[in-house]
Amino acid sequence: MPDALSTRLVHASGPDRQFGGVHTPIHPSVQYAYEKVEDLIAVFQGKSKGSFNYARQGTPTTAALEAVVTEMEGGIGTVSFATGMAALSALFLTLLKAGDHLVTSNRVFGNTNSLFQTLEGLGIAVSRVDAGEAAAVQAALRPETRLVFVETIANPSTRIPDLEGIGTLCRERGLLYVVDNTVTSPALCQPRRFGAGLVMNSQTKTLAGHGEALGGAVTDTGCFDWSTYPNIFPAYRQGDARGWGLQQIRKKGLRDMGGTLSSEAAHRILVGTETLTLRLQRSSDTALALARHLAAHPAIAQVHYPMLETHPEHDRARDWFGSGSWMLSFELRDPERLVEVLNRLRLPLKATGLADTRTLIIPVAPTIFWEMGQAARAAMGIAEGLVRLSVGLEAPEDLIADFDQALAD
Numbered sequence: 001m002p003d004a005l006s007t008r009l010v011h012a013s014g015p016d017r018q019f020g021g022v023h024t025p026i027h028p029s030v031q032y033a034y035e036k037v038e039d040l041i042a043v044f045q046g047k048s049k050g051s052f053n054y055a056r057q058g059t060p061t062t063a064a065l066e067a068v069v070t071e072m073e074g075g076i077g078t079v080s081f082a083t084g085m086a087a088l089s090a091l092f093l094t095l096l097k098a099g100d101h102l103v104t105s106n107r108v109f110g111n112t113n114s115l116f117q118t119l120e121g122l123g124i125a126v127s128r129v130d131a132g133e134a135a136a137v138q139a140a141l142r143p144e145t146r147l148v149f150v151e152t153i154a155n156p157s158t159r160i161p162d163l164e165g166i167g168t169l170c171r172e173r174g175l176l177y178v179v180d181n182t183v184t185s186p187a188l189c190q191p192r193r194f195g196a197g198l199v200m201n202s203q204t205k206t207l208a209g210h211g212e213a214l215g216g217a218v219t220d221t222g223c224f225d226w227s228t229y230p231n232i233f234p235a236y237r238q239g240d241a242r243g244w245g246l247q248q249i250r251k252k253g254l255r256d257m258g259g260t261l262s263s264e265a266a267h268r269i270l271v272g273t274e275t276l277t278l279r280l281q282r283s284s285d286t287a288l289a290l291a292r293h294l295a296a297h298p299a300i301a302q303v304h305y306p307m308l309e310t311h312p313e314h315d316r317a318r319d320w321f322g323s324g325s326w327m328l329s330f331e332l333r334d335p336e337r338l339v340e341v342l343n344r345l346r347l348p349l350k351a352t353g354l355a356d357t358r359t360l361i362i363p364v365a366p367t368i369f370w371e372m373g374q375a376a377r378a379a380m381g382i383a384e385g386l387v388r389l390s391v392g393l394e395a396p397e398d399l400i401a402d403f404d405q406a407l408a409d
Helices: 005-011 037-044 060-073 084-095 110-121 134-140 163-173 241-256 263-273 276-295 314-321 335-344 374-379 396-407
Strands: 077-081 101-105 125-129 145-151 176-180 198-202 216-220 300-304 327-332 360-363 386-390
Touching (some): 005 060, 005 276, 060 077, 060 216, 060 263, 077 084, 084 110, 084 198, 084 216, 084 241, 163 176, 216 241, 276 396, 327 335
Parallel strands (some): 101 125, 101 145, 145 176, 176 198
Antiparallel strands (some): 077 216, 198 216, 300 327, 360 386
């Protein structure tokens, strides 16, 4: 097996064994039939590995994608979902119950924070802390704490938690450590190295990369001992304990909740993964060039980008992520000009979303974080004039020139 991720991704999902097609085919069938009823029974009882019964729990196409994501994350298995939020919802709702407690960063993505509010309404306690230091997480732990959740890079503040220290803490306390790897992707970071037991990726973003397919994934890294987890249903406490957690997530999250990824979307994501490393390198290089230019521009008050030496977690970003990231955010020196400047930009699309081939730009406070209110935004370190930028594949000199003309007096 080649060492380079770029080589492995190009060859990961093909060719088609039946006809020799270089891409994994789309399997649209919902039902899967067997010659003998004994074989069908074996599939339902989990005794026939790699077989399918009903597409809500997966298809050959989604299975091919799951194998690629598992390989990228260095895990032991993956379950795919219709969206990243479906993946997170399934993870929390299948592994937690009323009376449980989780600890999370106070800077998580807005929709994830909204999901935590839903969990609180179901009787699951949530503590939000500054995860920049593991000590803050440790101080929030309770006897009923079941898991700790963080993102590799916070969206949109770009702050980086103490991934390593939190991983050590969770290992010492026997806690499930869950890391959202969406902003970095497995090409920059494998949270397994920090001891994460489960890793979530919104496949819509960097993995697919073209803004035309929704998808999410939960990968089991093999780092967590599921035999110690109290919330595994008795029916799933059979066989190798390493598979208990993911089996429960698949059965409850797909079979019961129905957050299923379609074969067509899985196919599009699979094709997107083939160019993951190339896209990520190009957009990260451009993001760094643009971040440096904006940081020196008199109209910009502050730029938030982990690969800038001025970023508070620059050393972590350099050591853990290497080549950087495609996401940055900035604040204008004159917030009153925000709408004017964004409207003058010609190349960035004024749209939500991340990791498209095109650069996307959005004012954060009045859009994706509007619902939570100003006080909550301030607590998360989100300025009212913060602008998020998802850098695409345009030439850096073209983006720089466009921002220069938009920022001009």
